[in-house]
Amino acid sequence: GIQVEQSPPDLILQEGANSTLRCNFSDSVNNLQWFHQNPWGQLINLFYIPSGTKQNGRLSATTVATERYSLLYISSSQTTDSGVYFCAVVDQAGTALIFGKGTTLSVSS
């Protein structure tokens, strides 16, 4: 089955710093999403981005489907950005949403 790898596994930042999270996938996909899991466990949809670039405030994402990777950029990080960031893809059959292991981000003031 398709493999999804995220890096780095852990990231510690000072408030105001910028960061880049990476998601590599092993096969062609027709869906890629980025999620943020808050301290209560809820998964918040950040981006649906099978290809191209999108921006939402301080967050932006880019997916290069032909090279099988996606990047999530967080600028001017805030303590509320802390949590786990997941990338998830839909396999070629178009059914199962497969998650990477996540990047745990800790932002301190």
Added chain:
Amino acid sequence: SQTIHQWPATLVQPVGSPLSLECTVEGTSNPNLYWYRQAAGRGLQLLFYSVGIGQISSEVPQNLSASRPQDRQFILSSKKLLLSDSGFYLCAWRHPPLPFEAFFGQGTRLTVV
């Protein structure tokens, strides 16, 4: 608009007891439905998914089963819980072929004691 409901939010159950977690989706029809489990400090493991009533695909052999008795209802069950069944259970839906975007419920935190 579409919404997804999952309950209960928290559950503490003794070893050997049965389990039933329910997930319902409103505002859409014929969604794909998913159950995931997240162990403490870990990623999300896909347990089951369903593309229609009565159609269940299992990703991982385990002590759990799933059923879809109605179009927008997805149930996760166990006849006898094990300690290893503890975790955070999340239900999700998406509507193929478009939009592909998946949305998650609030989750159920299950502790087996």
